[in-house]
Amino acid sequence: MKKNSNTTKPSASTLAYNNLHAISREITHIESTSHLLDWDQETYMPPGAAAHRAEQLEALAGIAHQKKVGSSFKNALEKLISVKSGTLKAKDLPTRQQAAVRLWRKDFLREKCLPQSFTEKWAKLTSTAINAWKKAKTDNNFKLFLPLLTELVDLARKKADYLTYKNHPYDALMDLYEPELTVEKVTPLFTQLRKQIVPLLKSIKAAGPINDAFLNGTWSHELQLEFSKKILTNIGYDLQYGRIDLSSHPFCSGMHPTDTRVTTRFHPTNLISCVSTLLHEAGHALYSMGIPKEEHGSPLGEAVSMALHESQSRFWEIFIGQGRPFWSHYLPKLKATFPGKFDKVTLEQFYKAINKVTPSLIRVDADEVTYPLHVILRYDLERKLIEGSMKTKEIPDAWNAGMKELLGITPPNDQQGCLQDIHWAMGGFGYFPTYALGTMYAAQLFSSFAKKHKGWDKRVANGELLFIKEWLNKEIHQHGRQFTSFELIKRVTGKEFDAGAFTSYLKEKYL
């Protein structure tokens, strides 16, 4: 046997890196297993197994936490970087791996900074608060939730202190979902959005009603699923590595590039809901499936942030899935799937119907124009609560005033107003901004995509879709967490992220 004289011994840095990666991969296996517990809970778990499932999840979360802050992890990390100062020791590592090492350190410090006693208090409070919120919502009685909400805000402020921040305590909370997001960055973005969307909404209203009645009806679940499945296959969602199930709240479970599942539900009357839900979830899935397998278990094997994840789902749901080219290809197929149901509907009528704008009371029902306004309202309230400039008892009035001002409608009650969803009860302060950011990221990415792919619309109209996934794979997915969202958007689009692409898109589409 010939000896391979080119074989070089891996450097000490590489060995240390691989060692840390192996430790980290084991933790990721625990976490992806927790995701299977979650997936199963939402899909197939026997109803009576809920209490036991909660215990399993708690046990795995505890084990993952212990390993994340444990000495084995810390010692392996310390070989590569000074945990205390952040000075890199393994300077000969490739840039990508240097970035990974810094992120490992960041994650380690964050994991350590919340004391066990706080985490337990937080878990207990949110669990109680969720029950109180459910009761308060059912009874349409904000006062039942108020004391717990007050405690939650107090504890969220304390959480921000533990997490530390430079300028604003809300920064620390947003950073949990979108690294390096700050009030300083978000406020001007949202101000700009608001300035553009509020008058746009008035113009759209003035233009008169749009007919979407033909989308409503009773549609075969089987056919809806079959139709959606074909679309998902065409955009590159590979059922060899995924599956589609039903759940009451649709989600994507990205356990590994080779095991990323999506779920959907059927709207009681709307035909397009199932398709657009699955396009949204498949957008998340393609991100998870597009990250290099060999990086699994390292920061380079993870998605950048919630907002960037959301950008991938909104890219497909909105910018592709609500466009003319897409339906130019799929409308005839939809007609063939549901023969006789809307034979006379033209592409233009269909396009208008699926893009109908109507202010609604809740984000999850919102069209793409009014959607960000729901987020802006929540951002304003949360920021004030966390900085202490608003009291929880002022929420109902502030909510209703904000809805009136931004969307021109007033909730008939708190049930459909400030009690409408679970985010606060589960302690998710700082999460909401990512919903709007995701769409804005997607808009800027889409604008760049369209410029770089002249004739993209004709290709899509011909049913060619895989090249979109491949572009996203190359530009976004393959990098893992090497860059922040803002860095990545700039790399891909050649300019700093701002609200311009999104507002231009809306104005061009709706005016």
Add this chain to the structure above:
Amino acid sequence: MKKNSNTTKPSASTLAYNNLHAISREITHIESTSHLLDWDQETYMPPGAAAHRAEQLEALAGIAHQKKVGSSFKNALEKLISVKSGTLKAKDLPTRQQAAVRLWRKDFLREKCLPQSFTEKWAKLTSTAINAWKKAKTDNNFKLFLPLLTELVDLARKKADYLTYKNHPYDALMDLYEPELTVEKVTPLFTQLRKQIVPLLKSIKAAGPINDAFLNGTWSHELQLEFSKKILTNIGYDLQYGRIDLSSHPFCSGMHPTDTRVTTRFHPTNLISCVSTLLHEAGHALYSMGIPKEEHGSPLGEAVSMALHESQSRFWEIFIGQGRPFWSHYLPKLKATFPGKFDKVTLEQFYKAINKVTPSLIRVDADEVTYPLHVILRYDLERKLIEGSMKTKEIPDAWNAGMKELLGITPPNDQQGCLQDIHWAMGGFGYFPTYALGTMYAAQLFSSFAKKHKGWDKRVANGELLFIKEWLNKEIHQHGRQFTSFELIKRVTGKEFDAGAFTSYLKEKYL
């Protein structure tokens, strides 16, 4: 508020017990989560996810092992019992808990006695051996498997040495699946079985052929499942805490009394296969569901052994599900489910057909008479291999001679002979005897059940089945691992376990 003056402070022993139980429960959560990974792998996992799933399973197994031998567990155990000598320290604990403490110690010592290097070597060898066996079976070439089988036997002998034993190395291996089972106990049992069954088989053969042609055909999967589901509900399998899915190899996954799932498959032609498979798996499930929830995570929350588990499945599959009373109730329902298919078949004809005895080449296809003969053959060969009195290269001849002698048939080739199943390739020496023992336990339990429930047959014929489950709950399930199989059988039936009940049952039924 009144103070409860009866509140007594828990004793130091109770506190120490609860502490150990909490540590042990966390380990059980890891293991039950592994079972979900397994269940998912056999039911819904995307096909391309297999490699990642293996990594998740390996990670969880590693974590469970570390915790089982870790200082936290050991220190908690040492407070209750001397790990070294086995002398109980917490003498004031209730008897049940004393038994649990002894079992915790036994498990701890076993977990520790296999060195990491051995476990890794074993895992690697079995993994290679499984692939070699698959190839050897496909190619019908025993020689391809021989070198690995030789290594496997050598390593299994080494394993027995690590595990330690008094008289026979095979005892150490059997003890892994059936605590305290020894060659000294099994050999006379199997000798007796053999003496009774071989002539019985000849008599049955001489009595002439039985018509079961009406069971064969193409049967709606949906209706088979619906029919079986009703039966499972009637015997007490609660779908609130379980579910029925399809898998290529049927199994029961007992993750917790509130989450115990079964799977089945459809035979290409035989109508009764799905029913009897589900009765078998539901028998396992009722055991798992019948163990007290509050004991979960302690030895009192576990099943006694593989063989006792098998006794529960065979109790339902054979002693209830192949009996006249059962089909007296269900045959009319079966006829109604498949109208016109066998209207003229009488209960007696049906009973004979589902109890038809025909020697076959493999255990999984065997009827209740020939089934133990397959086990006896394997037991003889394994025992000789492990004690060193037979060489692996002698297996094919010995197998064929044994088949001829016991079942009167000779396999046409090694593929259908000694290469027929995966047990040796996966290193499962010592497992096979539990298959026969389970049925023999079930026979003795059933005989006792019938004596204690005069008129049980009429109740079953009336469709009353829950009382059987309740009896098994009370007599078997509720005890967890407090007693060994032999102790438990004696407690329930009032006499030592022997082969008598089973051979009497067979003779009465078939002669």
